[in-house]
Amino acid sequence: MSHWHHFRVWRGDQGGGKLEDYPVEVNEGEVVLDIIHRLQQTEANDLACRWNCKAGKCGSCSVEINGKPRLACMTRMSTFADDEVVTVTPLRTFPVIRDLVTDVEFNYVKAREVPAFAPPEGVAPGEYRMQQVDVERSQEFRKCIECYLCQNTCHAVRDHEENKEAFSGPRYLMRIAELDMHPLDAADRKDMAQDDHGLGYCNITKCCTEVCPEHIKITDNALIPMKERVVDRKYDPIVWLGNKLFRR
Amino acid sequence: MDRNVETHEYDVVVIGAGGAGLRAAIEARLQGKRVAIISKSLFGKAHTVMAEGGCAASMGNVNPNDNWMVHYRDTMRGGKFLNNWRMAELHAKEAPDRVWELETYGALFDRTKDGKISQRNFGGHTYPRLAHVGDRTGLELIRTLQQKIVSLQQDDHKVTGDYQSHLRVYHECTITELLKTDGRIAGCFGYFRNDGRFVRFDAPAIVLATGGVGKSYQVTSNSWEYTGDGHALALRAGATLINMEFLQFHPTGMVWPPSVKGILVTESVRGDGGVLRNSEGKRFMFDYIPDVFKEQYATTEEEGDRWYTDPDNNRRPPELLPRDEVARAINSEVKAGRGSPHGGVFLDIASRLKPEEILKRLPSMHHQFKELADVDITKEPMEVGPTCHYVMGGIEVDPDTGMSSVPGLFAAGECSGGMHGSNRLGGNSLSDLLVFGRRTGLYAAQFSEGARPAVAREDVDAAVERALLPFTTAAEQGENPFVVQLELQKCMHELVGIIRKEDEMEMALKKLEDIATRTRTVVVEGHREFNPGWHLALDLRNMLLVSLCVAKAALERQESRGGHTRDDFPVMDSDWRHILLVCSALGEDNVELTRKEQIPMRPELFDLFELDELKKYYTGEELGGHRA
Ligand SMILES: Cc1cc2nc3c(=O)[nH]c(=O)nc-3n(C[C@H](O)[C@H](O)[C@H](O)COP(=O)(O)OP(=O)(O)OC[C@H]3O[C@@H](n4cnc5c(N)ncnc54)[C@H](O)[C@@H]3O)c2cc1C
Numbered sequence: 001m002s003h004w005h006h007f008r009v010w011r012g013d014q015g016g017g018k019l020e021d022y023p024v025e026v027n028e029g030e031v032v033l034d035i036i037h038r039l040q041q042t043e044a045n046d047l048a049c050r051w052n053c054k055a056g057k058c059g060s061c062s063v064e065i066n067g068k069p070r071l072a073c074m075t076r077m078s079t080f081a082d083d084e085v086v087t088v089t090p091l092r093t094f095p096v097i098r099d100l101v102t103d104v105e106f107n108y109v110k111a112r113e114v115p116a117f118a119p120p121e122g123v124a125p126g127e128y129r130m131q132q133v134d135v136e137r138s139q140e141f142r143k144c145i146e147c148y149l150c151q152n153t154c155h156a157v158r159d160h161e162e163n164k165e166a167f168s169g170p171r172y173l174m175r176i177a178e179l180d181m182h183p184l185d186a187a188d189r190k191d192m193a194q195d196d197h198g199l200g201y202c203n204i205t206k207c208c209t210e211v212c213p214e215h216i217k218i219t220d221n222a223l224i225p226m227k228e229r230v231v232d233r234k235y236d237p238i239v240w241l242g243n244k245l246f247r248r
Numbered sequence: 249m250d251r252n253v254e255t256h257e258y259d260v261v262v263i264g265a266g267g268a269g270l271r272a273a274i275e276a277r278l279q280g281k282r283v284a285i286i287s288k289s290l291f292g293k294a295h296t297v298m299a300e301g302g303c304a305a306s307m308g309n310v311n312p313n314d315n316w317m318v319h320y321r322d323t324m325r326g327g328k329f330l331n332n333w334r335m336a337e338l339h340a341k342e343a344p345d346r347v348w349e350l351e352t353y354g355a356l357f358d359r360t361k362d363g364k365i366s367q368r369n370f371g372g373h374t375y376p377r378l379a380h381v382g383d384r385t386g387l388e389l390i391r392t393l394q395q396k397i398v399s400l401q402q403d404d405h406k407v408t409g410d411y412q413s414h415l416r417v418y419h420e421c422t423i424t425e426l427l428k429t430d431g432r433i434a435g436c437f438g439y440f441r442n443d444g445r446f447v448r449f450d451a452p453a454i455v456l457a458t459g460g461v462g463k464s465y466q467v468t469s470n471s472w473e474y475t476g477d478g479h480a481l482a483l484r485a486g487a488t489l490i491n492m493e494f495l496q497f498h499p500t501g502m503v504w505p506p507s508v509k510g511i512l513v514t515e516s517v518r519g520d521g522g523v524l525r526n527s528e529g530k531r532f533m534f535d536y537i538p539d540v541f542k543e544q545y546a547t548t549e550e551e552g553d554r555w556y557t558d559p560d561n562n563r564r565p566p567e568l569l570p571r572d573e574v575a576r577a578i579n580s581e582v583k584a585g586r587g588s589p590h591g592g593v594f595l596d597i598a599s600r601l602k603p604e605e606i607l608k609r610l611p612s613m614h615h616q617f618k619e620l621a622d623v624d625i626t627k628e629p630m631e632v633g634p635t636c637h638y639v640m641g642g643i644e645v646d647p648d649t650g651m652s653s654v655p656g657l658f659a660a661g662e663c664s665g666g667m668h669g670s671n672r673l674g675g676n677s678l679s680d681l682l683v684f685g686r687r688t689g690l691y692a693a694q695f696s697e698g699a700r701p702a703v704a705r706e707d708v709d710a711a712v713e714r715a716l717l718p719f720t721t722a723a724e725q726g727e728n729p730f731v732v733q734l735e736l737q738k739c740m741h742e743l744v745g746i747i748r749k750e751d752e753m754e755m756a757l758k759k760l761e762d763i764a765t766r767t768r769t770v771v772v773e774g775h776r777e778f779n780p781g782w783h784l785a786l787d788l789r790n791m792l793l794v795s796l797c798v799a800k801a802a803l804e805r806q807e808s809r810g811g812h813t814r815d816d817f818p819v820m821d822s823d824w825r826h827i828l829l830v831c832s833a834l835g836e837d838n839v840e841l842t843r844k845e846q847i848p849m850r851p852e853l854f855d856l857f858e859l860d861e862l863k864k865y866y867t868g869e870e871l872g873g874h875r876a
Contacts, residue, residue: 013777027505027507028505029504029505029506029508029620030507031507040730040781041730045730045779045780045781046772046775046780046781048778050289051472052293052295052297052473053293053298053471054471054511055298055508055512055616056612056620057298057386057612058289058298058471060293074619076619076620097443098442098778101778108291111398114398116354116395116396116398117399119354125345125348126307126344126345126348128348128351129364130356130359132358132359135356135358135359138356139356139381142356142381142387142388143384145297146293179354182354182356185354
């Protein structure tokens with residue numbers, strides 16, 4: 001069973017652009033990405049859109065659909081009323097390259113600035129022992145498919161270009177939390193979250209959690225615990241003293 | 249049009265940022281080389297990210313009886329003894345170290361009770377062997393390797409002040425040509441997808457790690473990247489491909505709704521207890537146990553069910569036969585009219601595990617069916633059917649070093665051939681990526697210390713012209729590349745699919761001839777900035793060349809074995825076991841096929857098998873010469 005639907009897609013580049021209207025055929029079970037593909041195959045061969053696995057696993061096809069950050073491959077057409085206009089625009093927080101494709105380099109730069117996993121000294125490969133309950137906390141964060149929807153939606157950067165320098169965004173603050181909760185990571189990461197990656201900019205409005213296609217509880221399980229750890233460190237004189245001593 | 253070509257120079261260039269490419273790059277960097285990684289998609293999004301079930305390595309964490317010899321035997325059996333046995337040997341021996349090493353990069357696998365890496369059952373593996381993270385193992389693998397790359401860049405930054413001084417990722421960059429001088433690799437040429445600008449990388453050693461070819465089929469679990477670029481690049485550079493007739497159709501792809509047809513349903517569903525039923529509710533796999541596997545599989549449902557809790561005293565259920573067997577069985581059931589409403593069969597986990605268990609063990613399957621098909625797998629069965637999944641065939645390489653017949657050209661991962669023979673076991677790809685990724689990185693680094701042939705100007709000019717062709721043929725009324733692609737996919741799906749016949753394949757070859765002409769003259773609209781039409785126009789010629797290899801080799805091999813099933817030659821024939829079909833390119837869109845003898849297995853490896861088993865695969869003559 002197919003029907004016709006009114007689609008609007010932003011087309012353009014750094015120089016500017018506009019929403020173009022397309023009437024499109026929609027078949028049972030289709031997702032927004034299917035419709036984009038149909039447009040490419042028919043009237044818009046050069047319509048630019050990133051995608052890869054089309055199964056919600058790679059996080060490439062992030063766009064804004066009727067203003068909401070979503071994966072185009074996981075947004076079913078049946079979730080819209082037949083007469084509802086479906087408007088697809090590029091992620092707003094990142095500079096547009098062309099049509100629905102944005103420049104996400106910001107994220108790779110931030111990723112490089114988070115110090116890598118520090119292997120425990122004296123533990124040979126094959127000798128790592130960890131309990132399931134202890135790895136589960138970090139495993140939740142490692143479900144992240146790096147679709148950057150959280151980075152895109154976080155208002156600390158969405159409307160504040162000037163904060164991009166100091167703030168790494170939920171994805172990379174969560175990465176720090178992940179490493180901090182890794183049972184065998186040997187580095188200390190509390191200060192860097194606050195001082196180098198702008199944890200303080202986060203005011204826990206949970207926008208990131210809401211858009212996460214993997215349903216990771218970014219705010220509750222990563223950011224808030226990380227803030228608590230930082231606070232303990234900063235204001236608890238005993239922790240502070242202990243750290244001073246052990247670092248020597 | 250702008251014909252400028254940006255130039256970079258490296259010791260080792262790795263084309264592909266999946267598991268194989270990243271592991272190769274890590275190794276080459278650890279050897280002190282300057283390394284570039286190139287990928288069509290964004291860094292961290294390569295196909296490897298989709299792998300679900302796990303990575304096979306005989307660590308023996310769950311069943312201490314496991315060891316490399318058992319893994320080796322399983323791999324050879326899975327591939328029906330057509331595998332390059334040396335690769336299978338190296339793979340079985342080195343896989344555990346490669347997995348353990350990932351933990352030192354920060355990987356977090358699921359754990360056993362005593363805190364070791366947990367391992368799960370999979371088709372064709374004698375013991376629980378797959379290291380895994382729920383059903384998102386590929387994501388863990390790629391993220392871990394990606395983060396290791398970052399970690400190496402951080403080390404370089406400390407010394408040079410530049411993260412990218414010695415190891416740099418050029419993503420969204422497509423390589424369209426390998427450049428050779430005096431018969432050796434000199435570099436490669438391509439374009440950046442974002443703005444269409446041309447680029448060339450000069451390097452004496454190149455590792456191809458470009459993955460598979462599934463996009464030439466209508467129903468596939470593979471992503472758009474799987475256009476066989478590495479296979480075709482190697483062919484055009486004068487290297488050879490082997491085993492191209494062997495394609496793995498994974499038995500369980502989604503069949504409904506149409507837009508998701510082909511998306512994979514992980515084998516872990518069966519490994520964790522899921523069973524296949526036809527429309528009559530029957531567990532039909534018991535009717536399809538082939539003779540060669542009779543001793544290893546349960547013959548009653550009761551025994552099969554007992555195996556999950558007591559594997560030492562029961563045989564495994566036939567749902568866990570190697571993939572080729574299960575795919576063919578599903579195909580037969582559907583043909584016999586016992587399929588599900590949308591042309592598949594039922595895969596039932598709902599009646600076998602508690603909902604909480606399903607959610608814990610198979611979270612992404614639950615998510616996938618809920619979101620894409622409105623099916624709750626904790627309550628209802630899934631509908632599944634075969635989907636084109638993996639290509640066993642690939643670039644012919646030296647088993648130890650991974651170098652092809654072209655000096656300086658290496659290959660690892662799915663684009664290389666030999667390791668899996670006629671059929672790959674689940675979980676053996678991720679381990680293959682790590683083992684041979686590391687090896688090619690190592691040997692490419694060593695090779696790069698030799699001569700550095702200079703890239704020839706004319707070769708670069710020719711590459712530029714070929715890349716621009718789709719813009720310049722516009723005047724000649726060429727076709728839309730998307731239309732030609734659909735036809736190619738339809739042709740391969742219908743005529744060189746899971747069950748093959750001589751007349752159909754001959755027809756396919758005729759059609760491919762026509763598609764070849766059309767591929768050369770496709771036209772694209774618009775400019776070079778992120779233009780999917782242009783991207784496809786260039787990928788299309790790779791898909792075509794690879795499809796020709798598959799069709800020609802499949803027509804030639806007159807037997808059925810692993811991922812090659814002939815309706816007109818339905819049985820496995822020992823006289824074919826030791827024959828490899830080798831493809832080489834004749835110009836841009838034709839291939840030549842030759843036969844080559846497989847090198848006989850080393851005696852001590854041969855002795856790992858019982859003679860009775862070998863008799864099923866080897867000719868009397870071959871066995872007579874060995875053990876009486
Ligand atoms: C859904 C699914 C589930 C799977 N599950 C499992 C599993 O559980 N266990 C298992 O062992 N195997 C599994 N497999 C198989 C396994 O994932 C693949 O075989 C493996 O990931 C291939 O890795 P690779 O490194 O060879 O290539 P890929 O990861 O595919 O990477 C290829 C790279 O090459 C790049 N590339 C390609 N062409 C070019 C070009 N022309 N120029 C520049 N770059 C290029 C791509 O951009 C990409 O970066 C699964 C496969 C699928 C599809």
